[in-house]
Amino acid sequence: KEHVVILATGGTIAGKQASKNDPGYKAGSFKVQDLVDAVPELKEVAELSGQQVANIGSQDMNNEVWLKLARRVNEVASQPDVDGIVITHGTDTLEETAYFLNLVVDTKKPVVLTASMRPATSISADGPMNLYQSVVVATRPEAVGRGVLCVLNDEIHYAAEITKTHTVNPGTMQSPNRGLAGKCDAEVCTFFSPTIRRHTTDSEFKIPADLDDLPAVEIVYAHVDMKRNMIDAAVKSGAKGIVIAGVGDGNMSQEALEAAAEHAKNGVIIVRSSHVGAGIVKRNVEVNDDENGFVASRELNPQKARILVQLALLQDADVDDIQEMFLKY
Numbered sequence: 001k002e003h004v005v006i007l008a009t010g011g012t013i014a015g016k017q018a019s020k021n022d023p024g025y026k027a028g029s030f031k032v033q034d035l036v037d038a039v040p041e042l043k044e045v046a047e048l049s050g051q052q053v054a055n056i057g058s059q060d061m062n063n064e065v066w067l068k069l070a071r072r073v074n075e076v077a078s079q080p081d082v083d084g085i086v087i088t089h090g091t092d093t094l095e096e097t098a099y100f101l102n103l104v105v106d107t108k109k110p111v112v113l114t115a116s117m118r119p120a121t122s123i124s125a126d127g128p129m130n131l132y133q134s135v136v137v138a139t140r141p142e143a144v145g146r147g148v149l150c151v152l153n154d155e156i157h158y159a160a161e162i163t164k165t166h167t168v169n170p171g172t173m174q175s176p177n178r179g180l181a182g183k184c185d186a187e188v189c190t191f192f193s194p195t196i197r198r199h200t201t202d203s204e205f206k207i208p209a210d211l212d213d214l215p216a217v218e219i220v221y222a223h224v225d226m227k228r229n230m231i232d233a234a235v236k237s238g239a240k241g242i243v244i245a246g247v248g249d250g251n252m253s254q255e256a257l258e259a260a261a262e263h264a265k266n267g268v269i270i271v272r273s274s275h276v277g278a279g280i281v282k283r284n285v286e287v288n289d290d291e292n293g294f295v296a297s298r299e300l301n302p303q304k305a306r307i308l309v310q311l312a313l314l315q316d317a318d319v320d321d322i323q324e325m326f327l328k329y
């Protein structure tokens with residue numbers, strides 16, 4: 001049998017309510033062994049071992065835990081007796097952790113993130129099946145070399161594609177641009193086309209051994225009557241990059257645009273992304289990126305665009321290099 005290591009970080013999948021119908025709960029209440037014990041069928045799928053990396057709601061995910069998690073994944077994946085890794089996580093920032101790991105882990109072995117929308121104690125909790133199918137996917141040869149995958153609600157997603165689209169529905173995770181990596185029906189998982197985006201072993205991004213933080217990159221949300229104050233505040237607080245969660249195809253008001261262009265001239269990386277949730281932000285459509293020195297985020301949403309810029313800044317990439325990266329990753 002394949003050996004799958006489960007790295008637990010918390011989330012609603014490890015969440016506990018005071019009583020069954022209580023809408024309130026505390027994420028990260030159960031430990032990795034509790035999650036495994038709740039699904040005895042897992043023993044038939046793989047040899048399992050578990051490690052607790054953190055036990056937090058994923059709204060509290062941070063650079064420190066990310067670096068620890070990425071290093072742990074690389075360590076565990078390098079062990080010859082390990083075939084795959086499953087990471088339990090919260091849904092709020094699952095797409096960000098998945099994308100970060102997709103760029104910095106250096107293995108072809110399956111790395112699968114999973115989560116749940118209902119706490120472990122609720123009626124019809126979705127965590128146990130999500131965990132079960134994640135372990136199935138982590139044992140499958142078709143999952144090898146696909147980059148980081150996410151398994152929830154009978155669906156397999158690519159890290160670069162997945163996004164959370166609903167506050168409570170178990171079908172919250174969608175891959176609106178390039179679609180799914182596959183589907184599961186109980187323990188039968190079917191894989192679709194591989195992704196053409198670069199990841200893991202083809203990624204140029206590494207985590208240096210002495211690194212203990214990531215560059216500051218902020219997201220500023222666009223809206224009607226957008227002023228320049230939040231963009232200026234981001235720069236004043238030390239941001240090396242700003243992702244504009246633009247309206248439409250990455251637009252912002254004239255005042256915001258002028259502020260962004262000013263900071264771009266001073267070396268702050270300005271990326272135009274969109275808060276609409278799907279589609280592409282192309283260069284030079286309604287905004288002259290060439291003249292303003294901006295980067296267009298292509299299909300990456302603001303929260304993933306931010307991660308790519310953080311990693312790019314670690315290796316001193318300039319605006320042109322970063323635009324290239326948005327085409328590849």
Ligand SMILES: NC(=O)C[C@H](N)C(=O)O
Binds near residue numbers: 090
């Ligand atoms: N469904 C969830 O997991 C939400 C939770 N706040 C988390 O991200 O940890």
